[in-house]
Amino acid sequence: MSKRTCKVLRAGPGAGMLSYRTYPKHPAQPRVCQPQGLPAAVRRGAKRIYRLPVLTAPFCQALLQELEHFEQSDMPKGRPNTMNNYGVLLHELGLDEQLVTPLRERFLQPLTALLYPDCGGGWLDSHRAFVVKYAPGQDRELGCHYDNAELTLNVALGKAFTGGALYFGGLFQAPSALARPLEVEHVVGQGILHRGGQLHGARPLGTGERWNLVIWLRASAVRNRLCPMCCRKPDLVDDEGFGDGFTREEPPVVDVCALT
Numbered sequence: 001m002s003k004r005t006c007k008v009l010r011a012g013p014g015a016g017m018l019s020y021r022t023y024p025k026h027p028a029q030p031r032v033c034q035p036q037g038l039p040a041a042v043r044r045g046a047k048r049i050y051r052l053p054v055l056t057a058p059f060c061q062a063l064l065q066e067l068e069h070f071e072q073s074d075m076p077k078g079r080p081n082t083m084n085n086y087g088v089l090l091h092e093l094g095l096d097e098q099l100v101t102p103l104r105e106r107f108l109q110p111l112t113a114l115l116y117p118d119c120g121g122g123w124l125d126s127h128r129a130f131v132v133k134y135a136p137g138q139d140r141e142l143g144c145h146y147d148n149a150e151l152t153l154n155v156a157l158g159k160a161f162t163g164g165a166l167y168f169g170g171l172f173q174a175p176s177a178l179a180r181p182l183e184v185e186h187v188v189g190q191g192i193l194h195r196g197g198q199l200h201g202a203r204p205l206g207t208g209e210r211w212n213l214v215i216w217l218r219a220s221a222v223r224n225r226l227c228p229m230c231c232r233k234p235d236l237v238d239d240e241g242f243g244d245g246f247t248r249e250e251p252p253v254v255d256v257c258a259l260t
């Protein structure tokens with residue numbers, strides 16, 4: 001099964017680049033999310049945003065060094081997404097298969113299967129992973145948006161900075177989705193897990209530099225039915241790598257016994 005991109009998201013060069021939609025864009029489409037199999041206290045968190053330890057501080061430092069080497073090199077570089085101008089795509093560093101896939105399969109999926117069974121948490125089969133960078137004279141904040149992902153993990157890597165907190169509203173389809181947003185501070189090595197359809201953004205950076213690893217987690221079983229960005233049945237075109245995480249079942253090849 002090869003990976004595919006929904007045609008409506010491919011309006012420009014660079015497949016997978018049009019992965020953001022800013023709010024508001026789509027008709028209301030309320031959905032009820034009721035995860036089962038977890039203690040009631042965990043289920044009650046209305047916004048269903050979780051903080052979890054992901055990377056050690058020394059690993060974050062080593063990764064930052066590697067990212068800076070890459071940034072300073074003259075290797076060809078793509079933009080992490082259509083809203084962030086600065087950062088690195090992890091597959092360009094060769095870290096997708098070595099780092100992100102095992103992280104998704106072994107560490108995240110057992111958790112997301114319990115926390116978000118209604119959002120494909122048990123069926124993650126691809127991702128788009130990148131690091132976003134905020135610094136004086138570069139990007140400083142990120143507008144409110146939702147992700148081209150069923151679920152998103154956002155891990156703070158450092159460095160030293162002030163400001164830049166994340167804020168979260170409700171699902172983008174909800175009428176009052178941005179009422180009373182929840183502010184979440186960054187802690188190096190810790191990840192924030194949230195639903196991709198949840199409105200969020202980043203407050204302006206005060207001082208210093210902020211680098212965060214963002215993994216858009218995708219479940220083809222969910223998005224093949226309904227594209228999370230255009231909210232329609234996806235109209236697919238072939239793409240490279242994971243594409244935008246859609247798949248198309250190839251018609252089965254049936255062996256027949258030729259008797260004639």
Ligand SMILES: O=C(O)CCC(=O)C(=O)O
Pocket residue numbers: 081084132142147154166200201202212214
């Ligand atoms: O600035 C951040 O850490 C948030 C990034 C984000 O929301 C995204 O890339 O989808």
Ligand SMILES: [Fe+2]
Pocket residue numbers: 145146147152200
């Ligand atoms: Fe995002």
